[in-house]
Amino acid sequence: xxxxxxxxxxxxxxxxxxxxxxxxxxxxxxxxxxxxxxxxxxxxxxxxxxxxxxxxxxxxxxxxxxxxxxxxxxxxxxxxxxxxxxxxxxxxxxxxxxxxxxxxxxxxxxxxxxxxxxxxxxxxxxxxxxxxxxxxxxxxxxxxxxxxxxxxxxxxxxxxxxxxxxxxxxxxxxxxxxxxxxxxxxxxxxxxxxxxxxxxxxxxxxxxxxxxxxxxxxxxxxxxxxxxxxxxxxxxxxxxxxxxxxxxxxxxxxxxxxxxxxxxxxxxxxxxxxxxxxxxxxxxxxxxxxxxxxxxxxxxxxxxxxxx
Amino acid sequence: xxxxxxxxxxxxxxxxxxxxxxxxxxxxxxxxxxxxxxxxxxxxxxxxxxxxxxxxxxxxxxxxxxxxxxxxxxxxxxxxxxxxxxxxxxxxxxxxxxxxxxxxxxxxxxxxxxxxxxxxxxxxxxxxxxxxxxxxxxxxxxxxxxxxxxxxxxxxxxxxxxxxxxxxxxxxxxxxxxxxxxxxxxxxxxxxxxxxxxxxxxxxxxxxxxxxxxxxxxxxxxxxxxxxxxxxxxxxxxxxxxxxxxxxxxxxxxxxxxxxxxxxxxxxxxx
Numbered sequence: 001x002x003x004x005x006x007x008x009x010x011x012x013x014x015x016x017x018x019x020x021x022x023x024x025x026x027x028x029x030x031x032x033x034x035x036x037x038x039x040x041x042x043x044x045x046x047x048x049x050x051x052x053x054x055x056x057x058x059x060x061x062x063x064x065x066x067x068x069x070x071x072x073x074x075x076x077x078x079x080x081x082x083x084x085x086x087x088x089x090x091x092x093x094x095x096x097x098x099x100x101x102x103x104x105x106x107x108x109x110x111x112x113x114x115x116x117x118x119x120x121x122x123x124x125x126x127x128x129x130x131x132x133x134x135x136x137x138x139x140x141x142x143x144x145x146x147x148x149x150x151x152x153x154x155x156x157x158x159x160x161x162x163x164x165x166x167x168x169x170x171x172x173x174x175x176x177x178x179x180x181x182x183x184x185x186x187x188x189x190x191x192x193x194x195x196x197x198x199x200x201x202x203x204x205x206x207x208x209x210x211x212x213x214x215x216x217x218x219x220x221x222x223x224x225x226x227x228x229x230x231x232x233x234x235x236x237x238x239x240x241x242x243x244x245x246x247x248x249x250x251x252x253x254x255x256x257x258x259x260x261x262x263x264x265x266x267x268x269x270x271x272x273x274x275x276x277x278x279x280x281x282x283x284x285x286x287x288x289x290x291x292x293x294x295x296x297x298x299x300x301x302x303x304x305x306x307x308x
Numbered sequence: 309x310x311x312x313x314x315x316x317x318x319x320x321x322x323x324x325x326x327x328x329x330x331x332x333x334x335x336x337x338x339x340x341x342x343x344x345x346x347x348x349x350x351x352x353x354x355x356x357x358x359x360x361x362x363x364x365x366x367x368x369x370x371x372x373x374x375x376x377x378x379x380x381x382x383x384x385x386x387x388x389x390x391x392x393x394x395x396x397x398x399x400x401x402x403x404x405x406x407x408x409x410x411x412x413x414x415x416x417x418x419x420x421x422x423x424x425x426x427x428x429x430x431x432x433x434x435x436x437x438x439x440x441x442x443x444x445x446x447x448x449x450x451x452x453x454x455x456x457x458x459x460x461x462x463x464x465x466x467x468x469x470x471x472x473x474x475x476x477x478x479x480x481x482x483x484x485x486x487x488x489x490x491x492x493x494x495x496x497x498x499x500x501x502x503x504x505x506x507x508x509x510x511x512x513x514x515x516x517x518x519x520x521x522x523x524x525x526x527x528x529x530x531x532x533x534x535x536x537x538x539x540x541x542x543x544x545x546x547x548x549x550x551x552x553x554x555x556x557x558x559x560x561x562x563x564x565x566x567x568x569x570x571x572x573x574x575x576x577x578x579x
Contacts, residue, residue: 021403021404021405021406023399023403023482023483024399024403024404024405024408025399025405026482027395027396027398027399027403027482027486028395028396028399028400030391030392030395030396030451030452031392031393031395031396031451031452031457032396032411032452034392034448034451034452035415035452035453035454038426038430038433038448038449038451039418039426039449040418041429042425042426042427042428042429042430042433043418043421043425043426043429045428045429045432045433046425046426046428046429049428049429059432059435107323110316110319110320111320113316115312115313115316116316116317116320121324122320122321122324123569124562124565125324125325125327125328126323126324126327127561127565127569128327128328128331128558128561129327129330131507131557131558131560131561131568132331132511132554132557132558133510133511133528133529133550133553133554133557134511134513134529135511135513135528135529135530135532135533135553136528136529136532136549136550136553136554137330137550137554139532139536139546139549139550140330140331140333140334140547140550141330142536143337143345143543143546143547144330144333146346146543148346148348149345149346149347149348149350149543150350151329151333151350154348154349154350157349183327183330188572191569191572191573192572192573192576195572195573195576196576230576233576234576240420240422243422244422244424246513246514247513247514247529247533250513250533251533251536265424265514268424269514269517269518272427272428273431273518278428278432281428282425282428285422285424285425285427285428286425288422288424288425289421289422289425292420292422293420296420
């Protein structure tokens, strides 16, 4: 069906598009020039800045900027705070990513079950955190995690767990941020998984039923493999988003305690916009880009090797 | 009803409520008098409703201005980017021109570049032309967006070319075709993208934090983050601020959730 549609579009396109390519450029001009000037040029400029010692003096007088080669990158390599930020961010991504995806998939399976009615209400409440303003919910959670008066410790006290200083304890601060992030984000991937589940042909399950396959085996041998492309897509966007962790620690812990929640983007922000070490900050931004790029490649590769 | 079904309902019901607990607590704490939300065990419903926190926000902290900043900026970015993105999406969907495929692939693959990379040079650029701490500082980076162009293009691809051809034969100009045929047919995707852009701008934090330096220019998230620094011991006031920030977003979502959810599903479909 799609093929037939595409063919039709193609044959019609030949006629239509022959007269009017100049109109295309006019339609493209506003968006593309905005993207070029305010996205592509800054990317290139950031790359160049990362090889200079651009700092607060350069803000006043550009002529003081000097080319320093790779020294910002070398400096990063020796910067314990950067390693800490890197470690924290990886810790966050590696734990929160899979957990969010698992929670999303579970929620999607629940909502996709034929037994459940009133799906729209449940879906809306699961989804609510996704649309809300991150800064505002981070503030709400900061009070939820309050060691004395917070709801979290109250709920735990009901099952007689003694109070935890969630955001003040170096051990617990990052897990606290992780839990909040899972709550905030799982609804988004849940929607994508629901779409994926609905694309799995019903007769596969019917056939499995006839063969007497258990629910778990149906999940294991039909649902999971059929969802594989969706899962790769979801993993990539989730990973890209989580590597950019910023507002949660900024609001909830300011990167503390003992820098245990300082993230890469937060460190970039501090170096660039608090201390105006812009050359150094640009280098951090490019390391982040590099990590995301490699992460995406790895996930694509993993999927390819899975398929063959 | 069998047991399995009942258990399923209990589980879904409980987890749904649990998901909403932070919002319920936020809302009720925002109507409490000073200190009432700092008690153990926490109370979920105020014994008396007071509006003093909201009064403080609007009278003493002039949050009305902040609210209007957020509203105005989200609205402007949405309208302008919808216009820019839809034209570009139309061109990519229905025209043939040199380098189209390459250009489109370049745009798509650059979606992987995190926006933080652009922020330093963008700040320097806007500073050098005196636009830091103005509305333009927020509007300019939001003029067009690659994801938006992609989403609209996908949608317009499915509009039959015969409609466009018929209009051509009747002597319609390219702009008339865009205006009279494409835009009306693309309304569902435009609504979807409008919600994405509006909420995205409303919720955005890092860039406004960098680009807006003056209290009177702040958007809600920046003002809220700033307020948090001074009022760490006033949960009631901070909850009122959070309610003010979140309520418009929740209303937009509840009214238009059909479009929003469709948009997420569309965005996840690879060609």
